[in-house]
Amino acid sequence: MTTENTQERSEGFRRPVFFRRRKVCPFSGPDAQRIDYKDIRLLQRFLTERGKIIPSRISSVSGKKQRELAAAIKRARFLALLPYEVQ
Amino acid sequence: MKLYECVFVARQDLATSQVETMMSNFTTTITEMGGKIEKTENCGLRQLAYRIRKNKKGHYCIIYFTANGDAVAELERKMRVNEDVLRNLTVTTDKVPTGSSVLSFTKGFRDNRRREEGGYQRSPSGRSMHSSEDGADIEENDMDMSIEVEPKGEAV
Numbered sequence: 579m580t581t582e583n584t585q586e587r588s589e590g591f592r593r594p595v596f597f598r599r600r601k602v603c604p605f606s607g608p609d610a611q612r613i614d615y616k617d618i619r620l621l622q623r624f625l626t627e628r629g630k631i632i633p634s635r636i637s638s639v640s641g642k643k644q645r646e647l648a649a650a651i652k653r654a655r656f657l658a659l660l661p662y663e664v665q
Numbered sequence: 666m667k668l669y670e671c672v673f674v675a676r677q678d679l680a681t682s683q684v685e686t687m688m689s690n691f692t693t694t695i696t697e698m699g700g701k702i703e704k705t706e707n708c709g710l711r712q713l714a715y716r717i718r719k720n721k722k723g724h725y726c727i728i729y730f731t732a733n734g735d736a737v738a739e740l741e742r743k744m745r746v747n748e749d750v751l752r753n754l755t756v757t758t759d760k761v762p763t764g765s766s767v768l769s770f771t772k773g774f775r776d777n778r779r780r781e782e783g784g785y786q787r788s789p790s791g792r793s794m795h796s797s798e799d800g801a802d803i804e805e806n807d808m809d810m811s812i813e814v815e816p817k818g819e820a821v
Contacts (some may be wrong), residue, residue, distance in 0.1 A: 615756075616672070617767045657672060657752050658723070659768075661714040 603640040605647075613646045615653035618660055625651070629664040666731045668703070668761065672768075673744055673753035674723040677710060684724045687749065691728060691740060698739055700732025703761045708768040717751045725768050729761045 605613060611620060624632050624639070624647055631651055634644040654660040671691075675684050684707060692702050708725040717723070737755055744753040 614767065653754060655714070657674060657754055658713040658715055658717055
């Protein structure tokens with residue numbers, strides 16, 4: 579009885595948050611955009627409101643590209659193109 | 666001889682002519698050490714995302730050049746010594762981009778932010794209702810949802 583309840587509850591939680599997983603990585607494919615630390619408009623799509631990097635399980639970026647993206651964001655933060663933290 | 670891209674930020678109190686002089690000083694340093702300048706660009710005064718040494722704005726400049734490693738070391742040393750340079754970053758690249766840089770015509774971080782509002786909308790119950798194409802505004806609660814431990818030991 580307890581197991582059924584936990585299953586139902588977790589399904590209800592998970593579906594709206596994670597259905598995006600089936601999308602393709604925006605940086606792979608023939609016309610993919612290059613990740614440039616100077617292009618803050620592109621980088622900002624992968625930051626939260628508070629300026630935190632969105633995990634790849636939500637943004638559906640591939641592993642390799644997520645590492646490049648994170649490195650680019652950190653460079654942009656160093657050059658004051660992006661903030662480290664937004665209040 | 667590798668292709669390098671150097672971005673540096675000069676403090677806001679300088680006039681544009683002074684920034685240009687600074688740039689030519691750095692380019693002379695590179696050519697003296699046997700390097701070759703591919704492209705220079707002054708991207709203008711931009712709003713900084715956070716205050717650096719009490720400056721809110723800064724002059725962004727980019728230099729593309731091919732050189733040896735010791736030229737790069739010398740350039741970075743000069744920039745570190747120079748008090749007017751707030752930040753500098755030298756990176757290897759594979760090609761010089763054509764046209765003006767992205768930094769010249771994008772606005773600061775704040776203006777971008779206001780235009781691209783919209784992501785997860787939170788319903789009163791705390792669950793996300795819909796998500797848009799650009800980035801997600803995730804509250805910390807959302808991310809912790811999956812790791813939440815289901816309370817055990819319900820009264821049977």
